[in-house]
Amino acid sequence: MIEFKDVTVIYDKDVVGLDKASFTINSGEFVFLVGKTGAGKSSAIKLLTGEIKPTSGDVIIDGIIVNSLKRSKIPYLRRAQGVVFQDFRLLPNKTVFENVAFAMEIIGKSKKEIRRKVPKILTLVGLGDKGNNYPHEISGGEQQRVSIARALVNSPSLIIADEPTGNLDVETSADIMKIFDEINKMGTTIVMVTHSEKIVNDMCKRVIQLDNGMVVRDEENGVYNLGV
Amino acid sequence: MTFASFATVACCLFLFGVFFLFTANMNFISRQIESQCQLTAYIHPDVTDATQKSAYEAILKIDGVENAELETKAQAFTNFKEMLGDRADVLEGLEGKDFLRSSVKVSLMDIRNSEAVVKKIARIPGVEEVRNRQDIVGKVISFTDIVKHGSIIAMIILLIVAIFIIQNTIKLSVYAREREIKIMKFVGATDHFIRTPFVLEGIIIGSLGFIVSFVIIMLGYNAAIGSISGIVSMFAFVQLESVALLLALCMAGFGVLMGAAGSGLSIKRYLKV
Numbered sequence: 001m002i003e004f005k006d007v008t009v010i011y012d013k014d015v016v017g018l019d020k021a022s023f024t025i026n027s028g029e030f031v032f033l034v035g036k037t038g039a040g041k042s043s044a045i046k047l048l049t050g051e052i053k054p055t056s057g058d059v060i061i062d063g064i065i066v067n068s069l070k071r072s073k074i075p076y077l078r079r080a081q082g083v084v085f086q087d088f089r090l091l092p093n094k095t096v097f098e099n100v101a102f103a104m105e106i107i108g109k110s111k112k113e114i115r116r117k118v119p120k121i122l123t124l125v126g127l128g129d130k131g132n133n134y135p136h137e138i139s140g141g142e143q144q145r146v147s148i149a150r151a152l153v154n155s156p157s158l159i160i161a162d163e164p165t166g167n168l169d170v171e172t173s174a175d176i177m178k179i180f181d182e183i184n185k186m187g188t189t190i191v192m193v194t195h196s197e198k199i200v201n202d203m204c205k206r207v208i209q210l211d212n213g214m215v216v217r218d219e220e221n222g223v224y225n226l227g228v
Numbered sequence: 229m230t231f232a233s234f235a236t237v238a239c240c241l242f243l244f245g246v247f248f249l250f251t252a253n254m255n256f257i258s259r260q261i262e263s264q265c266q267l268t269a270y271i272h273p274d275v276t277d278a279t280q281k282s283a284y285e286a287i288l289k290i291d292g293v294e295n296a297e298l299e300t301k302a303q304a305f306t307n308f309k310e311m312l313g314d315r316a317d318v319l320e321g322l323e324g325k326d327f328l329r330s331s332v333k334v335s336l337m338d339i340r341n342s343e344a345v346v347k348k349i350a351r352i353p354g355v356e357e358v359r360n361r362q363d364i365v366g367k368v369i370s371f372t373d374i375v376k377h378g379s380i381i382a383m384i385i386l387l388i389v390a391i392f393i394i395q396n397t398i399k400l401s402v403y404a405r406e407r408e409i410k411i412m413k414f415v416g417a418t419d420h421f422i423r424t425p426f427v428l429e430g431i432i433i434g435s436l437g438f439i440v441s442f443v444i445i446m447l448g449y450n451a452a453i454g455s456i457s458g459i460v461s462m463f464a465f466v467q468l469e470s471v472a473l474l475l476a477l478c479m480a481g482f483g484v485l486m487g488a489a490g491s492g493l494s495i496k497r498y499l500k501v
Contacts, residue, residue: 049414071419072418072419075413075416075417075418075419076416077416078413078414078415078416079415079416081416083414083415089407089410089411089414091407091408091411102411102412102415103415103416106412106415106416106417106421107415107416107417150415154415154416
């Protein structure tokens with residue numbers, strides 16, 4: 001479970017990231033974070049990954065107050081999360097298999113386990129036959145699938161996706177969203193930032209809208225409508 | 229970028245090695261100059277040979293005296309004659325006359341103690357006069373002090389500049405791998421896990437830089453000393469064999485430290501993700 005309790009983030013030069021934002025996300029939920037540029041979506045994501053700390057308030061994940069964690073404990077928090085970015089962030093000099101395996105190597109998994117698990121995950125995201133390809137040899141949609149596979153491979157309880165379809169066409173985006181939906185059905189919590197009206201409206205999941213750092217809307221089965 | 233780091237480390241180590249040998253030679257030459265600054269204790273002409281001998285033995289026992297040589301009247305006459313060379317005939321008929329005094333030439337462990345030693349020698353029975361070239365001694369002391377302190381300061385400056393240059397060079401190499409580091413951070417890699425390969429790479433770069441620069445110095449030193457000796461023949465120079473081990477240890481330590489510290493410091497800001 002994720003809890004934001006009166007979370008305020010103020011950056012240098014008094015720029016407000018979040019302003020007393022409070023919400024709770026239960027385990028297994030699929031939540032869209034929407035809002036205009038500068039509304040506070042990125043701040044919320046950075047708080048979840050421990051990249052920044054709130055100026056005031058608490059961010060609690062599964063009972064752990066993230067903002068009180070020591071810097072040395074942040075890597076262990078991230079091992080229970082999978083992060084998917086708009087720009088995929090794959091290593092160009094590693095194959096698809098190696099990119100996914102990399103996430104397991106980093107946390108000290110054995111080669112045997114890596115050889116067993118990576119093909120399974122690649123099959124799950126529809127890339128069972130692309131393991132030996134390099135990122136530049138596959139399409140943008142496929143690169144994002146690799147990035148999802150990497151986020152999934154350590155079986156995280158939470159997937160954080162920052163505009164995962166931002167660089168993809170409509171059809172590919174729909175395919176990617178199907179994968180996220182399937183992952184969510186397996187019990188993984190998903191928090192996704194998106195600017196895609198179509199995706200939010202098609203998925204019909206919970207929507208939290210931010211504006212000037214404040215939570216201005218929190219709807220079950222919501223739609224994109226930013227009220228512009 | 230790795231080659232740039234290696235080349236920078238090698239150049240810095242080469243400069244360090246050259247400077248090390250320059251300092252070693254300057255100190256070596258300083259010691260030679262210092263050892264040439266002797267005291268001369270003149271023995272009273274009327275004392276017996278036994279008193280003269282006991283005065284000499286007393287001088288040898290004084291703290292701070294490295295060595296002493298007794299020059300009897302007869303030896304003084306012979307030496308004087310030799311010094312005059314072709315004009316030695318002016319001494320004809322003077323042989324056996326007591327116009328030269330016996331003396332003890334005293335070498336000191338440290339010429340900074342010369343005044344104290346002079347006082348002690350002056351109190352020894354049979355010693356008539358002690359001559360100490362205080363003017364020359366003062367100049368030699370200030371020269372050797374400048375060499376010693378100057379070399380320490382220059383070495384520290386070189387070290388700081390070298391670490392700064394290397395840190396910046398390695399920073400470029402780390403910058404090229406910023407993406408990889410960020411990804412590692414987001415999939416839960418610890419700082420230690422990310423830093424270790426960079427520090428190891430720094431150590432390897434430092435070690436390779438050491439090997440190359442040390443070989444160049446080993447090959448170049450004897451040739452350089454050979455040609456300098458032809459011009460400056462009044463001083464002996466440090467033999468490479470006598471300092472090679474210390475130089476190798478310093479250069480290797482400096483190289484590994486520069487590589488490891490340079491990498492460790494360069495990567496620090498990228499770990500704050």
